Amino acid sequence: xxxxxxxxxxxxxxxxxxxxxxxxxxxxxxxxxxxxxxxxxxxxxxxxxxxxxxxxxxxxxxxxxxxxxxxxxxxxxxxxxxxxxxxxxxxxxxxxxxxxxxxxxxxxxxxxxxxxxxxxxxxxxxxxxxxxxxxxxxxxxxxxxxxxxxxxxxxxxxxxxxxxxxxxxxxxxxxxxxxxxxxxxxxxxxxxxxxxxxxxxxxxxxxxxxxxxxxxxxxxxxxxxxxxxxxxxxxxxxxxxxxxxxxxxxxxxxxxxxxxxxxxxxxxxxxxxxxxxxxxxxxxxxxxxxxxxxxxxxxxxxxxxxxxxxxxxxxxxxxxxxxxxxxxxxxxxxxxxxxxxxxxxxxxxxxxxxxxxxxxxxxxxxxxxxxxxxxxxxxxxxxxxxxxxxxxxxxxxxxxxxxxxxxxxxxxxxxxxxxxxxxxxxxxxxxxxxxxxxxxxxxxxxxxxxxxxxxxxxxxxxxxxxxxxxxxxxxxxxxxxxxxxxxxxxxxxxxxxxxxxxxxxxxxxxxxxxxxxxxxxxxxxxxxxxxxxxxxxxxxxxxxxxxxxxxxxxxxxxxxxxxxxxxxxxxxxxxxxxxxxxxxxxxxxxxxxxxxxxxxxxxxxxxxxxxxxxxxxxxxxxxxxxxxxxxxxxxxxxxxxxxxxxxxxxxxxxxxxxxxxxxxxxxxxxxxxxxxxxxxxxxxxxx
Amino acid sequence: xxxxxxxxxxxxxxxxxxxxxxxxxxxxxxxxxxxxxxxxxxxxxxxxxxxxxxxxxxxxxxxxxxxxxxxxxxxxxxxxxxxxxxxxxxxxxxxxxxxxxxxxxxxxxxxxxxxxxxxxxxxxxxxxxxxxxxxxxxxxxxxxxxxxxxxxxxxxxxxxxxxxxxxxxxxxxxxxxxxxxxxxxxxxxxxxxxxxxxxxxxxxxxxxxxxxxxxxxxxxxxxxxxxxxxxxxxxxxxxxxxxxxxxxxxxxxxxxxxxxxxxxxxxxxxxxxxxxxxxxxxxxxxxxxxxxxx
Numbered sequence: 018x019x020x021x022x023x024x025x026x027x028x029x030x031x032x033x034x035x036x037x038x039x040x041x042x043x044x045x046x047x048x049x050x051x052x053x054x055x056x057x058x059x060x061x062x063x064x065x066x067x068x069x070x071x072x073x074x075x076x077x078x079x080x081x082x083x084x085x086x087x088x089x090x091x092x093x094x095x096x097x098x099x100x101x102x103x104x105x106x107x108x109x110x111x112x113x114x115x116x117x118x119x120x121x122x123x124x125x126x127x128x129x130x131x132x133x134x135x136x137x138x139x140x141x142x143x144x145x146x147x148x149x150x151x152x153x154x155x156x157x158x159x160x161x162x163x164x165x166x167x168x169x170x171x172x173x174x175x176x177x178x179x180x181x182x183x184x185x186x187x188x189x190x191x192x193x194x195x196x197x198x199x200x201x202x203x204x205x206x207x208x209x210x211x212x213x214x215x216x217x218x219x220x221x222x223x224x225x226x227x228x229x230x231x232x233x234x235x236x237x238x239x240x241x242x243x244x245x246x247x248x249x250x251x252x253x254x255x256x257x258x259x260x261x262x263x264x265x266x267x268x269x270x271x272x273x274x275x276x277x278x279x280x281x282x283x284x285x286x287x288x289x290x291x292x293x294x295x296x297x298x299x300x301x302x303x304x305x306x307x308x309x310x311x312x313x314x315x316x317x318x319x320x321x322x323x324x325x326x327x328x329x330x331x332x333x334x335x336x337x338x339x340x341x342x343x344x345x346x347x348x349x350x351x352x353x354x355x356x357x358x359x360x361x362x363x364x365x366x367x368x369x370x371x372x373x374x375x376x377x378x379x380x381x382x383x384x385x386x387x388x389x390x391x392x393x394x395x396x397x398x399x400x401x402x403x404x405x406x407x408x409x410x411x412x413x414x415x416x417x418x419x420x421x422x423x424x425x426x427x428x429x430x431x432x433x434x435x436x437x438x439x440x441x442x443x444x445x446x447x448x449x450x451x452x453x454x455x456x457x458x459x460x461x462x463x464x465x466x467x468x469x470x471x472x473x474x475x476x477x478x479x480x481x482x483x484x485x486x487x488x489x490x491x492x493x494x495x496x497x498x499x500x501x502x503x504x505x506x507x508x509x510x511x512x513x514x515x516x517x518x519x520x521x522x523x524x525x526x527x528x529x530x531x532x533x534x535x536x537x538x539x540x541x542x543x544x545x546x547x548x549x550x551x552x553x554x555x556x557x558x559x560x561x562x563x564x565x566x567x568x569x570x571x572x573x574x575x576x577x578x579x580x581x582x583x584x585x586x587x588x589x590x591x592x593x594x595x596x597x598x599x600x601x602x603x604x605x606x607x608x609x610x611x612x613x614x615x616x617x618x619x620x621x622x623x624x625x626x627x628x629x630x631x632x633x634x635x636x637x638x639x640x641x642x643x644x645x646x647x648x649x650x651x652x653x654x655x656x657x658x659x660x661x662x663x664x665x666x667x668x669x670x671x672x673x674x675x676x677x678x679x680x681x682x683x684x685x686x687x688x689x690x691x692x693x694x695x696x697x698x699x700x701x702x703x704x
Numbered sequence: 705x706x707x708x709x710x711x712x713x714x715x716x717x718x719x720x721x722x723x724x725x726x727x728x729x730x731x732x733x734x735x736x737x738x739x740x741x742x743x744x745x746x747x748x749x750x751x752x753x754x755x756x757x758x759x760x761x762x763x764x765x766x767x768x769x770x771x772x773x774x775x776x777x778x779x780x781x782x783x784x785x786x787x788x789x790x791x792x793x794x795x796x797x798x799x800x801x802x803x804x805x806x807x808x809x810x811x812x813x814x815x816x817x818x819x820x821x822x823x824x825x826x827x828x829x830x831x832x833x834x835x836x837x838x839x840x841x842x843x844x845x846x847x848x849x850x851x852x853x854x855x856x857x858x859x860x861x862x863x864x865x866x867x868x869x870x871x872x873x874x875x876x877x878x879x880x881x882x883x884x885x886x887x888x889x890x891x892x893x894x895x896x897x898x899x900x901x902x903x904x905x906x907x908x909x910x911x912x913x914x915x916x917x918x919x920x921x922x923x924x925x926x927x928x929x930x931x932x933x934x935x936x937x938x939x940x941x942x943x944x945x946x947x948x949x950x951x952x953x954x955x956x957x958x959x960x961x962x963x964x965x966x967x968x969x970x971x972x973x974x975x976x977x978x979x980x981x982x983x984x985x986x987x988x989x990x991x992x993x994x995x996x997x998x
Contacts, residue, residue, distance in 0.1 A: 143984065150987035153939055156932075157976045164973035285813075288806060320817025327810035328787055 065191030084255025106260025136253025291337030440604030719957020725934025744931020750910025
């Protein structure tokens with residue numbers, strides 16, 4: 018088997034070059050190994066004594082912070098349970114080893130597993146609580162638990178428990194500390210590997226989308242509740258591991274160590290170091306603990322210094338200290354290689370906020386960035402040649418090869434399970450009320466087969482409410498929704514997505530820190546239904562990017578694959594959203610006001626794009642542009658005051674008395690506007 | 705009877721403190737979309753600052769209060785200009801409330817750090833505003849400072865609720881908090897309003913710190929703890945209902961007082977446990993989500 022150039026064929030997604038590059042697994046392993054070796058070197062250079070003890074102490078905090086990088090920094094799941102689980106880990110080991118004489122290593126394993134299980138049970142309920150309530154509730158966990166332990170004599174009350182044996186006891190204090198420190202560093206290295214592997218996997222991409230917008234994440238099929246639970250369990254396990262190591266290296270545990278102050282300290286470490294970077298988290302944790310322990314001045318003025326530093330970092334260096342270090346590194350590298358001065362500190366700190374290990378440099382194809390953020394051609398629907406912008410093997414943001422750089426290599430958007438017959442949607446007596454206002458009143462409609470179907474109506478008619486009832490964003494008070502004959506009324510949005518439905522939102526929601534191709538690839542991942550642990554053994558990112566490439570080519574924007582959304586026009590951003598919606602090959606595509614904010618010419622391009630997409634997909638759109646709807650829709654439904662007042666084809670729509678009486682003013686007004694806009698475009702000099 | 709009566713009065717006194725802090729949270733969030741986590745620290749700064757000026761420069765008590773309040777007003781206004789303005793209106797304006805939240809978190813660290821260095825680590829308090837023995841009636845005893853707290857809480861609660869609901873300027877302020885862009889479009893100077901409200905709430909908290917200090921005594925970390933109860937009170941008032949914030953603050957104070965009768969050791973544990981349970985069981989009681997609202 019050979020490709021068109023006669024070279025041995027390789028998987029399409031690799032662009033023929035991936036085999037020469039290290040996989041993400043190897044990169045994560047290398048990164049964690051380097052971190053481990055550096056920390057081991059520091060440990061043995063310090064060689065016992067106060068500084069060594071302080072260093073090991075800071076490493077136990079670093080494990081907790083590494084977990085927080087994943088949960089809080091990267092995924093924006095604001096839960097403050099870490100200090101409580103660290104306390105559970107420390108006290109668990111202290112109790113088992115001092116009261117029941119378990120070997121320390123066995124106690125550590127038991128405690129971490131038990132903590133993960135408790136995290137699972139607690140998280141099963143807690144993670145379903147909405148964002149702010151979760152943050153507020155967990156903020157007081159440590160107050161409750163510490164308040165209980167402080168007066169519990171079995172747990173040593175305020176004096177605590179100890180002495181806890183070292184995990185490996187040496188011939189003297191220095192050796193015991195060094196050996197226990199070595200175990201701590203190895204376990205920290207494993208933690209770094211796990212988090213790095215997750216961040217750079219398909220799950221990392223899912224988490225990035227979740228952090229930006231959960232509705233969209235659920236709309237592409239991600240089971241957000243499961244991901245939140247997994248993050249909570251992982252965060253609990255990392256914190257407990259840090260706690261067990263704290264107990265075995267410090268030998269005494271007291272409740273005061275794990276008060277609310279500890280939780281705040283973790284957050285300070287995370288934000289100062291760089292909240293989305295593992296290396297940043299490590300620098301924050303080790304740096305702050307080590308410096309405040311070694312300098313009396315810093316210790317005395319800790320509050321002032323932390324307050325000023327956090328403010329300055331948040332205001333000017335959003336990527337934290339790691340962003341500043343990255344900038345220094347790049348300047349130094351630029352000076353050596355003679356390329357200094359091409360990028361500002363701000364650009365670098367923003368880029369450093371991406372989840373890679375920290376100081377990794379990225380290549381960007383020059384031709385791709387010169388694309389200007391516009392659609393490839395006037396129609397925006399034809400799959401264009403690559404225009405040489407992305408030659409075979411160019412690097413994607415994560416360092417992998419681009420899919421299909423050579424002729425005809427792009428993978429087509431999959432047809433999906435519906436074999437180009439479109440989908441079926443049926444609403445039966447669908448009803449939704451908000452207080453005394455009935456937004457959707459017993460609406461019944463039926464849609465079948467490929468084509469464009471439009472839902473119209475004046476403002477406040479209930480269009481978006483109906484759309485959300487179909488998409489699963491709102492729960493119906495009455496009635497039923499059937500997708501492809503399956504009763505989906507009680508299904509969650511991700512379950513509806515798995516039936517073959519996709520959606521967009523009224524406002525553009527893209528991941529600004531990710532490339533266009535990743536923004537689309539996230540909807541094509543196979544990992545939506547897998548557990549997070551699966552990310553450690555498989556990736557699937559390359560396949561998803563290949564499919565994303567196909568979708569981008571189909572919509573004529575493949576040449577912009579490497580760009581970031583913020584660099585693009587609204588029209589292109591909406592096209593990217595459309596690509597994300599079609600990449601998984603849905604039968605049913607729900608679009609909420611896709612023409613909103615677009616000019617007349619852009620709407621015409623969008624119309625042609627939608628008509629092309631609708632050749633094999635059932636497209637349902639909510640839209641205010643009645644002219645556009647009348648031109649492209651196969652069937653139109655009109656809602657007024659939550660009730661369906663019209664259903665029919667465009668001819669019937671334009672001639673219907675009901676429509677004329679309810680919407681005529683709008684039709685006339687839009688026709689005038691369009692005519693005026695066209696004249697303006699044809700006569701640019703006229704005022 | 706007198707025991708429960710005194711517990712109730714003690715609860716209302718503590719609740720009055722929480723109510724005013726909750727009020728500060730609600731008013732600022734409703735009008736400026738900012739959660740000021742340092743509001744309790746401004747109370748500490750007011751109490752210990754006036755005491756510090758009085759003892760160090762031997763001014764009269766009224767002058768000490770005036771100097772510390774002016775200093776707090778200048779500092780909070782400058783903070784808004786230097787930090788909050790670029791954070792909320794500059795290139796960081798697209799950032800989530802999670803980050804914005806951390807600005808006032810950092811402010812709290814800073815104020816506590818300054819307090820530790822300037823005022824030391826001992827519990828202190830300025831002289832009471834209303835000196836003399838406790839009020840006694842029907843076998844009940846009420847500290848005069850406690851009476852002031854309750855009066856202040858009630859007056860502030862009613863005044864803020866009425867101001868925001870009925871006055872034109874109050875409605876304009878609410879509009880700023882609800883829709884910054886919309887407020888700007890119709891000509892409301894949102895930036896000025898926010899700076900004014902941020903300063904006003906800091907000064908109000910400082911005044912309140914001076915009022916309550918004879919009851920609580922202050923150390924540099926006291927404000928943070930008091931502010932937390934205020935945050936809960938505000939959260940239960942959905943961050944937009946001043947009247948409800950006062951009621952919730954009073955209820956928390958009463959619950960704390962009654963629980964103290966059963967167990968002084970686990971008083972806070974039980975109280976926080978109950979509050980957390982309510983949040984987890986009925987999260988919708990919090991109303992809006994400030995994270996999403998931003």
